[in-house]
Amino acid sequence: MTMAEFSQWLYGVPVSRYLRNAGWIVPTVQSVHILAIAVLMGSGVVLDLKLAGFMAKTESSRAVFDRYMPWLWGALAMLFLTGLVMLTAEPDRVLSNWVFWTKMALVAVAFFSTLMLRIPMRRDGLAAASPNWSIAARPIALLSLAIWVLIIVCGRWIAYVI
Amino acid sequence: MNLNELLAYLHETGLATGIRESSAFPWIESVHVIAIATVVGTIAIVDLRLVGLAAHKRSVQKLLAELLPFTWWAFATAVSTGALLFISNAPSYAQNRPFQLKLAMIALAGINMALFNVFTRRTVHLWDELASPPALAKIAGLSSLTLWTAVICFGRWIGFSLEPFG
Numbered sequence: 001m002t003m004a005e006f007s008q009w010l011y012g013v014p015v016s017r018y019l020r021n022a023g024w025i026v027p028t029v030q031s032v033h034i035l036a037i038a039v040l041m042g043s044g045v046v047l048d049l050k051l052a053g054f055m056a057k058t059e060s061s062r063a064v065f066d067r068y069m070p071w072l073w074g075a076l077a078m079l080f081l082t083g084l085v086m087l088t089a090e091p092d093r094v095l096s097n098w099v100f101w102t103k104m105a106l107v108a109v110a111f112f113s114t115l116m117l118r119i120p121m122r123r124d125g126l127a128a129a130s131p132n133w134s135i136a137a138r139p140i141a142l143l144s145l146a147i148w149v150l151i152i153v154c155g156r157w158i159a160y161v162i
Numbered sequence: 163m164n165l166n167e168l169l170a171y172l173h174e175t176g177l178a179t180g181i182r183e184s185s186a187f188p189w190i191e192s193v194h195v196i197a198i199a200t201v202v203g204t205i206a207i208v209d210l211r212l213v214g215l216a217a218h219k220r221s222v223q224k225l226l227a228e229l230l231p232f233t234w235w236a237f238a239t240a241v242s243t244g245a246l247l248f249i250s251n252a253p254s255y256a257q258n259r260p261f262q263l264k265l266a267m268i269a270l271a272g273i274n275m276a277l278f279n280v281f282t283r284r285t286v287h288l289w290d291e292l293a294s295p296p297a298l299a300k301i302a303g304l305s306s307l308t309l310w311t312a313v314i315c316f317g318r319w320i321g322f323s324l325e326p327f328g
Contacts, residue, residue, distance in 0.1 A: 027322050031315040034199070038314065041196070042203025045232060046218065055228060059218050067218045149196055156192040160185075 007095040010088065019089035026089050033082040037152060039075040043068040044148050051117065051141035069118055076111070099161045103154035110147045117144060165256075172252040181250035194243040198317070200236035202310045204229045212303030214294045221290050222299075254326060260319035267316060271309040278302040 001009075010016055019025050049055035050064045087094055094100040117140065163171070172178055181187050211217040211225055219225045248255050255261045282298045289295050295303075 027318055028315075031318045034195070034314050034318060035202070035311060037195070038199040038202035038206065040203070041199040042206050045200065045204060046207070046229075050218075056218050064218045067216065152196050152199065153192040156195055157188055160188045 003095050007091040010091040010095075013088075016088050016091065019085065026086065029082045029085045029089075033079060033086070036075045036078040036082065037155075039071055040079065040148060043071040043075065044145060047072065047118075048141040048145040051144075052138040053135065065118060072114065076114075093162060094158060097158055097161060099154050099157045103151055103158070106147055106151045106154060110144070110151060113140075113144055113147070117141070166253070169252040169256050172249055175249070177246075178250050178252070181246060187247070187250055190243050190246050194240060194247060197236045197240035197243060198314065201233055201240055202314060204233045204236065205306060205310060208233075209303040209306045212295055212299045213307075214300060216293065222295065223286055223290050251324075254324055255320070258320055258324055260316040260323055264313055264316035264320065267309050267312045271306060271313070274302055274305045274309065 046055060046064060047068050050059070050061065056064050117137075181190065207217050208226060208229055211222060217225050219228065278299070282296070282302060285296075289299070
């Protein structure tokens with residue numbers, strides 16, 4: 001089955017038709033998606049700038065991690081769920097859209113870099129042992145933030161590349 | 163020149179036409195979304211602290227000092243990109259109800275912030291490190307969260323309800 005065939009099949013599924021025809025659902029789900037992006041940016045800014053040494057200088061990495069990581073994961077979960085609803089409602093809009101797949105690839109990269117970066121942040125010993133840890137982590141932290149920004153750009157461009 | 167004439171004039175300018183008829187619009191829009199997400203995301207941290215939810219800094223004053231510069235820079239970016247987006251199709255946006263409500267919500271959020279700064283923030287040294295700030299601070303935080311959520315929702319609805327000009 002090709003992507004086009006899958007997309008066509010999904011488009012005709014009752015759930016997909018219902019989501020599409022109940023006019024309020026897609027805009028509402030999109031709004032929740034954007035609110036989740038805001039939570040992502042808020043927690044991402046604090047986490048990445050802490051990692052880079054620009055923010056929360058008097059707090060331990062562990063404290064910042066414990067406070068904001070749950071919000072980041074929660075936002076990602078909500079983004080995934082709302083994204084799934086939008087994809088189900090309008091599969092033709094995304095499944096054959098190269099901007100959408102670029103965005104998904106970036107999301108995968110961001111997801112794994114989040115997993116990898118946060119683990120050292122939890123280990124205060126590492127941060128305390130090397131005063132240059134922040135400087136070494138700086139480009140990685142800023143890259144992490146840049147990837148989220150690129151994802152947002154891709155997200156907006158989906159609508160313009162159909 | 164009345165308002166409608168001004169809006170129609172804006173529509174015909176080189177700037178407006180240039181943005182409207184090129185890929186500039188989606189790019190400006192993308193920066194607008196990033197800016198809004200940063201405004202609401204950073205302000206939510208402050209608002210939740212005011213409501214009584216712990217942030218990474220216990221002190222409200224220190225939290226505000228650390229986060230608000232980001233909020234303001236992001237807001238300036240959101241307003242600049244928003245102005246360009248508006249100018250690209252002034253007559254259509256001016257008559258768009260969700261757009262009008264979005265601006266009204268932003269104005270109310272500004273008033274809420276001003277009231278907080280004039281009345282409640284004056285006494286912050288008394289409750290700076292309390293886990294549960296005074297009622298007025300909580301109301302300010304909750305109002306801010308509600309208003310900015312409304313800003314995002316109305317903002318999304320603009321795209322679904324825009325009438326073409328002409």
